[in-house]
Amino acid sequence: MIPVLGLVVGIVLGLVLSPEVPVWIAPYLPIAVIAALDAVFGAVRASLEGIFNDRVFVISFLSNVVVAALIVFLGNQLGVGAQLSTGVVVVLGLRIFSNVAVIRRHLLGA
Amino acid sequence: MAARSTRSPRVRRRPVNPGPTPEEARRRLSRMSQLRFNRGQVLASALTVLLGVALVAQVRSADEAGLGQLRQSELVALLDDASTRVDALQREVVELEGDREQLQGQQGDAAAAEAARQRLESYEILAGTVPVEGPGIVVFVNDPGGVVTQTMLLDGIQELRDAGAEAIQIGTTRVIASSFVGTDPDGRVSLDGNALTQPLRILAVGEPHTLSGAMAIPGGFTDSLRGAGATVEVTEQDTLLIDAVRTVGEPRYAQPVPAAEEP
Incomplete structure (x- = not known):
């Protein structure tokens, strides 16, 4: 429950403070956010299956974000940043979709 | 991700145990809604707070979507x-x-328009589409016996033109380029299919002396008509009005040949 509240608090904070995105982080932020969302949906699914684990969540969250940023960075260095970003977004999007589908099946049985 | 790493052993057992039933899942969901403070939960919450902030910041900056992105x-x-x-x-x-300079630079614009207007005027007079007035002569022909022939009338028209008549009206018919002299079924002389009624009045605009002189040529129009028994009276006038007009139809067959391109 607290993580959900945390998400709400974060959104409110963001709306209130409306922080400027630092320039150096700007290319990585979108991918990092999507990677984090993937981790969050995975966590919700794990909770419903009764196998949620705080430690695993924290580690997967951080590693997701770091790996996503790393891929974007690597892509930019190789000159295929746009394509690689698209690929990462597609993969993460697929995972989010499948996680949501599982959550839906768990909750609604359909 | 959390699910993935700890679930992998379960995934292999899945055919045996196909996940929680909806009742179990909902029970777990409601259990999740209880507040439980421990280090892991707080840490996870800190991450989700960060996620929320980042989400909003990213959405905001994507909205701005400046060139900087x-x-x-x-x-x-x-x-x-x-x-x-x-x-x-x-x-x-x-x-x-x-284009603008070309259009502005045409000093002779007004002159060209004036020339075009004058040319139109002379074409209108030639084509007989407008009434004209000016000096000229009036020729009265009294021919009760019907002795005037096509040839005589044609000669008369020809002589008037030869003398520089700019517009000719015979009876109520304007003489134009396509005018022809014929006879109607009763044998009377007709102009452009209109039978000419007696007495015949011929109007011609031009230099009056020249025109009357042309009419008086020995053996000419006046002579031949008088010889045949008609009376002819020619008067010079300073102004006379030719009010018969024609409408010009579109030519059906004749097409202008395009002017060759000037080099």
């Missing part, structure tokens, strides 16, 4: 687009300015 290659493409467009527009500006 774009990559170098995209910026170069944009710049390329913009400069191509600028080039095209500048070419258009040059073309249009040239």
Whole structure:
């Protein structure tokens, strides 16, 4: 429950403070956010299956974000940043979709 | 991700145990809604707070979507687009300015219009589409016996034209380029299919002396008509009005040959 509240608090904070995105982080932020969302949906699914684990969540969250940023960075260095970003977004999007589908099946049985 | 790493052993057992039933899942969901403070939960919450802030910040900056968000290659493409467009527009500006100067530079514009107007006027007079007035002669022909022939009338018209008549009206019919002299079924002389009624009045605009002289040529129009038994009376007038007009139809067969291009 607290993580959900945390998400709400974060959104409110963001709306209130409306922080400027630092320039150096700007290319990585979108991918990092999507990677984090993937981790969050995975966590919700794990909770419903009764196998949620705080430690695993924290580690997967951080590693997701770091790996996503790393891929974007690597892509930019190789000159295929746009394509690689698209690929990462597609993969993460697929995972989010499948996680949501599982959550839906768990909750609604359909 | 959390699910993935700890679930992997379960995934293999899945055919045996196909996940929680909806009742179990909902029970777990409601259990999740209880507040439980421990280090892991707080840490996870800290991460989700960060996620929320980042989410909003990203959405905000994507809304602004300034050029600052774009990559170098995209910026170069944009710049390329913009400069191509600028080039095209500048070419258009040059073309249009040239056009404008050409149009403004035509000093003889008014003169050309005046010349065109005058040319139109003379064409209208020639074609007989407008009434005209001016000096000229009136020829009265009294021919009760019907002795005037086509040839005589044609000769008369020809002599008037020869003398410089600019507009001719015979009876109520304007004589134009396509006019013809014929006879109607009763044998009377007709002009353009209109039978001429007696007494015949011929109006011609032109230099009056020349015209009357042309009529009086020995063996000419007056002579031949008088010889045949008709009376002819020619009067010179300073102004006379020719009010018979024609409408010009579109030529059906004759097409102008395009003028050769001037080099």
